[in-house]
Amino acid sequence: MYRYSQFDDEFVRTRVAEFRGQVERRLDGSLSEDEFKPLRLKNGLYLQLHAYMLRVAIPYGTLNSRQMRQLAMIAERWDKGYGHFTTRQNIQFNWPKLRDVPDILDALADVSMHAIQTSGNCIRNVTADHFAGAACDEIEDPRPTAELLRQWSTDHPEFQYLPRKFKIAVTGSPNDRAVTRAHDIGLRMVRDDFGKPGFEVLIGGGLGRTPMIGMVARAFLPKDHLLPYIEAILRVYNLAGRRDNKHKARIKILVHETGRDIIRERIEAEFKRRLAVFPGIDPQLMEDIDASFRLPEFIDRPQDEHEGLLSSDPEYREWAEQNLTDHRQDGYRIVTVSLKAIGATPGDATSDQMRAIAAIAEKYAYDEIRVSHEQNIILPHVPLASMPGVYADLKAVGLAAANIGLISDIIACPGMDYCSLATARSIPVAQDIAREFNALELEKRIGHIKVKISGCINACGHHHVGHIGILGLDRAGVENYQITLGGDGTETAAIGRRAGPGFAADELLPALRRLIDRYLETRLDDRETFLACYRRLGEAPFLAALYPDNPRYAGEQL
Amino acid sequence: MPRKFTPKVITSNDLLEGDVIYLARDGEWVRDIRRAALYDDENEAISALACADSHRHRHVGAYLADAALNDEGLPDPVHFREVFRTRGPTNYFHGKQADS
Amino acid sequence: MPVNSCNGDLVIVRDDGFRKDDLADCEHLTVEAELQGVESPVFLEISNDQDPDILIPSFCWLSAISIRFPDFVDGRGFSLAARLRQLGYTGRLRATGSLIADQYRLARQSGFDEVAISRRLAARQTEHQWLAQMDRVAMSYQSRLLKTTGPITEKPTGLRACLPGGIRGG
Ligand code: SF4
Numbered sequence: 001m002y003r004y005s006q007f008d009d010e011f012v013r014t015r016v017a018e019f020r021g022q023v024e025r026r027l028d029g030s031l032s033e034d035e036f037k038p039l040r041l042k043n044g045l046y047l048q049l050h051a052y053m054l055r056v057a058i059p060y061g062t063l064n065s066r067q068m069r070q071l072a073m074i075a076e077r078w079d080k081g082y083g084h085f086t087t088r089q090n091i092q093f094n095w096p097k098l099r100d101v102p103d104i105l106d107a108l109a110d111v112s113m114h115a116i117q118t119s120g121n122c123i124r125n126v127t128a129d130h131f132a133g134a135a136c137d138e139i140e141d142p143r144p145t146a147e148l149l150r151q152w153s154t155d156h157p158e159f160q161y162l163p164r165k166f167k168i169a170v171t172g173s174p175n176d177r178a179v180t181r182a183h184d185i186g187l188r189m190v191r192d193d194f195g196k197p198g199f200e201v202l203i204g205g206g207l208g209r210t211p212m213i214g215m216v217a218r219a220f221l222p223k224d225h226l227l228p229y230i231e232a233i234l235r236v237y238n239l240a241g242r243r244d245n246k247h248k249a250r251i252k253i254l255v256h257e258t259g260r261d262i263i264r265e266r267i268e269a270e271f272k273r274r275l276a277v278f279p280g281i282d283p284q285l286m287e288d289i290d291a292s293f294r295l296p297e298f299i300d301r302p303q304d305e306h307e308g309l310l311s312s313d314p315e316y317r318e319w320a321e322q323n324l325t326d327h328r329q330d331g332y333r334i335v336t337v338s339l340k341a342i343g344a345t346p347g348d349a350t351s352d353q354m355r356a357i358a359a360i361a362e363k364y365a366y367d368e369i370r371v372s373h374e375q376n377i378i379l380p381h382v383p384l385a386s387m388p389g390v391y392a393d394l395k396a397v398g399l400a401a402a403n404i405g406l407i408s409d410i411i412a413c414p415g416m417d418y419c420s421l422a423t424a425r426s427i428p429v430a431q432d433i434a435r436e437f438n439a440l441e442l443e444k445r446i447g448h449i450k451v452k453i454s455g456c457i458n459a460c461g462h463h464h465v466g467h468i469g470i471l472g473l474d475r476a477g478v479e480n481y482q483i484t485l486g487g488d489g490t491e492t493a494a495i496g497r498r499a500g501p502g503f504a505a506d507e508l509l510p511a512l513r514r515l516i517d518r519y520l521e522t523r524l525d526d527r528e529t530f531l532a533c534y535r536r537l538g539e540a541p542f543l544a545a546l547y548p549d550n551p552r553y554a555g556e557q558l
Numbered sequence: 559m560p561r562k563f564t565p566k567v568i569t570s571n572d573l574l575e576g577d578v579i580y581l582a583r584d585g586e587w588v589r590d591i592r593r594a595a596l597y598d599d600e601n602e603a604i605s606a607l608a609c610a611d612s613h614r615h616r617h618v619g620a621y622l623a624d625a626a627l628n629d630e631g632l633p634d635p636v637h638f639r640e641v642f643r644t645r646g647p648t649n650y651f652h653g654k655q656a657d658s
Numbered sequence: 659m660p661v662n663s664c665n666g667d668l669v670i671v672r673d674d675g676f677r678k679d680d681l682a683d684c685e686h687l688t689v690e691a692e693l694q695g696v697e698s699p700v701f702l703e704i705s706n707d708q709d710p711d712i713l714i715p716s717f718c719w720l721s722a723i724s725i726r727f728p729d730f731v732d733g734r735g736f737s738l739a740a741r742l743r744q745l746g747y748t749g750r751l752r753a754t755g756s757l758i759a760d761q762y763r764l765a766r767q768s769g770f771d772e773v774a775i776s777r778r779l780a781a782r783q784t785e786h787q788w789l790a791q792m793d794r795v796a797m798s799y800q801s802r803l804l805k806t807t808g809p810i811t812e813k814p815t816g817l818r819a820c821l822p823g824g825i826r827g828g
Contacts, residue, residue, distance in 0.1 A: 007802060014794060021790065022760065027573075030783055033618055035758050038731055047618055049639075050646055050653045051576035080652055095652070098574050121731070151799045157767035158740050161733025227803070238737040239707070277744060279805040345649045416639060417647035427649045477637055 001064055001368065002147050002292045004112040011154070012109045015116060019043045020102035042122060042160065044115025045101055049420045054093045054101060055118040056108060060128035060146035060170070061089035061371040061378075063113075065358035068369055070111040072354035078104050083354065085339060085347040087411055087462055088167070089127050089371045090118055094418055116154060121162045123153035123234070129171045129178045130372035133295055134334045134380035136326050140189045140197060142172035143293045145226070148286070152227055159234050163241035164249035166234070167206075174491060179373065181205045181214045181493040182465060184251045185233060190220065198222045203233060203263075204255035207459035211495045212252045215260055217267060225271075228278040232270035236263070296366040298329040301385035309388050316391055319402035324387075331384050335365070337377040337394060338401040338409065342438045346412045346430050347375030349399075356397040364390050373462075374411055376404065406443045407451055407516075408434035411462055415455025415472060416479075422455035424472025424479040429453055429508065436509055437516070446516060449530045450489070465489035467531045468515070469496045470508070481508045483515075485542055486534050497539060499546055500553065511546050518545035566603050567594040567633050568610050569643070570620035578643045578654065579617060581610050587617060589654070591644050592632040596625055668754070669780040671762060671773045673792055676785045679774065681722060681752075689713075703754070706734035710742050717747045724774070727755030736768040743769035759787040766795045 004012070019039075026036040040046075044055040056071070063071075071091055075083045078100045079093040086092055096104060108114055118125050128146040129135065149168060153159070159166070171178040172189040180186025186202035199221045205214025221229055237251045240258070248257075255263050309316040325334040337357060339347050349357070357377055361369045364386035370378035377399075382390055394400045403409050410433060413419065415426030430453055437443050452466030456473075463469030469484035480502040487496025503511050516530075518541055523533045534542060540553075547553040568581035569591075579587040580594035588594065597603035603622055610620045624636035635641045646653020668679045687702045689712075700721040702713075706728070713720070723742065725735045739751055753765045754774040765773050775783075 007799075011797065011799070014797065018760075018790075018794075025787065027615065029615060030787060031758070031760075033614055035730065035760075039760055047571055047576055049643060050578060051571075080650070094647075096576075098576065121733075148803070152803055154799050156800055157764040157798070158736045159733070160761075160764055161731050161736065235737050235741070239734055243732060243734075273744065281803055282805050285803060416642055417649055422639075425648065427647075431649070474639075479638065 001062060002059075002143075002289065005288075008112070008151075009109070012112075012114045012116070013106075015043075015114065015155075016102060016105040016109055019105060023098060023102060038120055038161070041120035042117055043101075043105065044118035045096075045098075046119060047420070048094070048418050049416070049422075050418070051095045052098060052101070053418065054096045054104060054115060055086070056091050056093070056113060056115045057118045057125040058089050058091060058113075058371050059150045060126055060132070060143055061130050061373075062132075062143065063369050063371070064367050065362040065369065067111045067113055068354050068358035068361070070107060070113070072351035072358070074104055074107055075354070076351045082348050082350045084345070084414065085349065085371050085375050085377070087373045087375060087413070087460060088118075088125060089130070089373055090125060091371070092414075094414075119165075120160075121164050121166075122160050123156065123162075123166045123168065126150050126153065127167070127169045127178055127183075127373060129173055129176075130370045130378050131177060131325065131334055131380065132172060132370075133293065134327050134332075135173050135175075135177075136328050137173045137175050138328065139174070139191065140172045141293055142170040142178075142187075142189060144286075144289045145187065145189070145199075145223075146170045147289050147293075148226070148281070149230070152230075156234075158231075159238060162234070162238055163243045164246065166237070166251070168230075176489075176491040176493070177372075179462070179465065179489040179493075181491075182207055182211075182462070182489060183214065185230065186214050187226075192220050192222075196222065199226065201229065201233075203267075204252040205493075206250050206252045207462060207464045208250070209247055209457050209459075210250075210252065210256075211459065211464040212256065213493050213495065214252075215255065217264055224280065225275060227281065228274035229267075229271050232267050232274055235270055236266050240266075296381060298332060298381070299383070300331050301383055303331060303384040303387075306384045306387045309391075315400075315402070316388070319391060319400055320387070322402040322406065323404045327381065329381075333382055333384060333387065335379040335382045335387075335390060336372070336404045337379065337399050338403055339376050339399075340403055340409050340434065341398055341401045342403075342408055342434045343431050345427050346410050349377070353397050353399055356393060356399065360390055360393050363393075374409065376409070403443060405448045405450075407437045407446050407449050408443060410434060410451045410453060411466070412453040413455050413461035415453070415461075419455055419460075421458060422472070423457070423474040424455055424481065426453040426455040426461055426470070426472055429470060429472070429481065429505075432509055433512065436513070442516070442520075445520065445526070447526060447529060450487075452487070462489060463487070464495045465493065466496060467529075467534070468512070471502075473502060475502065479505050481505065483511070483546065485539055486531065488531060499539070499543055500550070501547070514545040514548065515542055518542055563598075563600040563603075564624050564636075565626060565633075566597050566622040567591060567625040568597075568603070568607055568620055569594070569623045569640070570610070570617040573615065573617050581606065581620070587613075589657075591625065591635060592630075594625070594633050596627065596633045597622075667777055668774045669777055670752075671775060671785075671788050672771065673766070673795070675789055676780060681724075704738075706732065706738055708738065710738060710745055710747075713742070713747070714745055717745075717749070720747075720749055722750040722752060723747065724752040724754045725770075727753055727757055730756045730758050730761060736764060739765075739769040759783040759791065762788050762791040763794050767798055767800075 025031045046053045084092045126146045126149045128142045166184045168185045169178040169180045169183040170187040182205045188200040201218040202214035203217045242248045365379040365382045410430040412426040412430035416422035450467045452463045453470040454461035454463040465487040471482045482502040483499040484496030488494040543553040582588045583595040625633040628634040645655040703724045753770045
């Protein structure tokens with residue numbers, strides 16, 4: 001794991017002191033609320049529906065047990081004993097008080113963490129593949145690149161007041177688990193024909209009001225050219241991005257309105273200028289970053305106990321089948337700890353659960369923890385020999401739900417239970433769906449499916465890329481839910497299509513049941529996933545299931 | 559056709575605590591909507607909001623929210639968003655519902 | 659064509675604190691006037707959407723450029739300043755408009771020498787609030803990441819523009 005240098009530490013401490021001063025200056029009138037707002041946002045502090053909310057960065061989703069314990073402590077001391085892990089690999093605390101926030105930030109700095117640039121119109125916390133360093137399909141570990149970008153983007157003087165927020169994601173695998181095509185910049189690590197490492201650079205992706213899949217700005221960018229190229233993109237965007245309408249201010253709109261070729265040319269022109277004066281990255285610094293992500297030494301150990309439990313304990317077997325992913329090293333697995341226990345709030349963990357995860361990581365798993373954008377916790381390197389112990393310890397704190405990738409493994413944004421921008425709730429919808437299909441014992445039969453729920457058009461719940469997406473809206477003062485179908489956030493990215501009219505809250509579950517029943521009836525066999533089936537048959541039979549009484553759709557019954 | 563003005567309360571969030579607050583008749587900010595001043599007159603509501611806006615050291619982002627008198631003659635929220643603001647989230651028993 | 663937007667009402671912030679506006683009385687130019695060939699100007703005021711390339715031929719005789727920030731959340735001026743520096747402009751660079759004390763560091767790191775603020779803002783955000791940022795001007799991830807530190811400019815372009823015969827060429 002990356003360890004803070006002395007510079008990092010001083011920087012973060014100075015930043016906390018600065019924010020402490022800014023809070024005081026807000027209170028004494030030196031700063032107006034209009035002036036204070038962008039400053040607090042750049043330090044992760046929102047004002048939400050019922051309270052402030054502090055969003056803490058977990059850079060590229062990586063943390064250790066010490067940091068996890070500190071998050072647990074913060075939740076207990078300054079919040080209500082839990083935290084919410086988000087789709088951007090951050091953690092949010094829902095109830096801090098303004099006066100306490102500088103102390104919370106100091107407590108974060110104590111364990112090399114911060115909340116810098118987790119909000120505001122600047123470059124946000126860089127996200128990366130949550131299986132980085134552990135995945136079998138990895139070309140290269142994306143974390144050194146993500147760390148380099150974290151440092152480069154932190155307090156970048158030119159890019160603190162962009163037209164709008166700016167999100168960067170990095171993946172080192174051909175299987176895109178970082179949803180790179182839905183980011184302002186997506187970086188996919190590739191090699192050219194001579195084996196030289198570099199990136200495919202995607203720009204202009206994003207969800208929200210106008211969902212777009214990123215376009216390829218550069219099919220191959222040599223690794224050494226990364227910073228000048230990214231600076232060129234940001235400078236073109238900062239100077240030309242729209243500032244007259246916040247809904248049109250993202251880079252995707254600039255790309256769309258200016259034209260792909262012209263944008264590409266402008267970026268290339270700016271890039272050439274920058275490259276000419278770019279001295280390169282300090283090799284020692286880059287080496288230090290690289291070195292901090294070196295993999296642990298894996299050792300082969302007997303797995304008899306694991307094998308034994310697989311045949312003797314059906315619950316254990318189910319969990320192992322559902323929540324373990326192959327590791328690059330034989331005898332190891334990646335464990336996904338589900339934060340989606342049936343009926344729980346997706347992404348929430350109590351302080352006790354956080355401490356339990358910390359203890360497990362320390363005891364069995366090389367002290368490494370990840371947060372996935374799917375709002376689960378990952379233990380990236382777990383020897384099969386330790387798996388029974390991991391399972392038992394997770395089970396003891398209610399974290400052994402065996403539902404990864406199933407219909408109850410739902411992504412949901414906070415929605416109107418917390419978010420001041422929301423038009424409807426999303427958490428109760430997720431809870432109801434999970435309960436319903438679990439009670440019907442259909443989860444395993446349905447198999448792999450991604451259900452994603454957002455509480456407003458901003459799409460923090462990524463509903464556009466859910467196989468089934470649900471968007472909560474306010475229809476004349478009543479919560480109403482619109483369904484999209486066929487979205488996909490992976491390397492085969494697609495934006496889901498809006499099915500038709502929305503559903504009232506009490507009509508939603510029955511509609512989803514009809515939809516799922518239709519899938520179960522029409523799939524070729526149990527290996528054909530919902531998405532594959534939808535792609536094969538097209539939307540007609542699914543629309544007919546959703547709207548049986550609507551002649552417009554019902555006519556297309558199979 | 560201009561829409562008929564519906565009664566409003568003035569609501570905001572407390573600067574230090576972040577909690578939902580309402581403007582009472584006596585000009586105090588209170589935490590309970592039932593103690594809020596209800597404005598039937600549009601001009602009165604707008605000028606009260608402008609005045610509330612000047613206590614910016616106390617609160618953040620005041621606005622007018624629809625409210626109606628309940629059986630006890632006290633203001634109740636109308637829109638579901640405002641109902642949540644008087645209670646707290648639905649997934650945990652936190653916020654105002656737990657404080658009262 | 660002198661512009662009078664800039665009268666004596668400004669307070670100038672530099673690394674050593676507040677001072678009077680020493681450019682208040684000198685001739686101010688707009689880009690249009692400059693391109694029409696007005697002689698011996700010293701102080702050019704530009705908006706934040708100015709194309710900097712057309713200014714290159716003038717770099718060697720302009721002694722000050724001021725970039726306007728229409729709103730403190732409009733960050734175009736930071737990029738424009740950085741670009742002017744990269745193009746080889748070495749004269750004085752001022753940010754005018756509505757920057758706040760918390761942005762002083764960003765302005766300096768983007769290539770500005772000074773920030774001009776209104777007397778009203780100077781009364782609310784006093785000198786020590788601006789000075790509080792000074793020791794952090796040198797503290798930046800961006801310079802630390804690079805092989806060498808210090809300002810880097812695109813010398814070839816800037817120099818060529820100022821060679822004899824290159825001045826105001828065309
Ligand atoms: S999608 Fe909307 S409701 Fe959900 S967190 Fe984002 S802004 Fe809030």
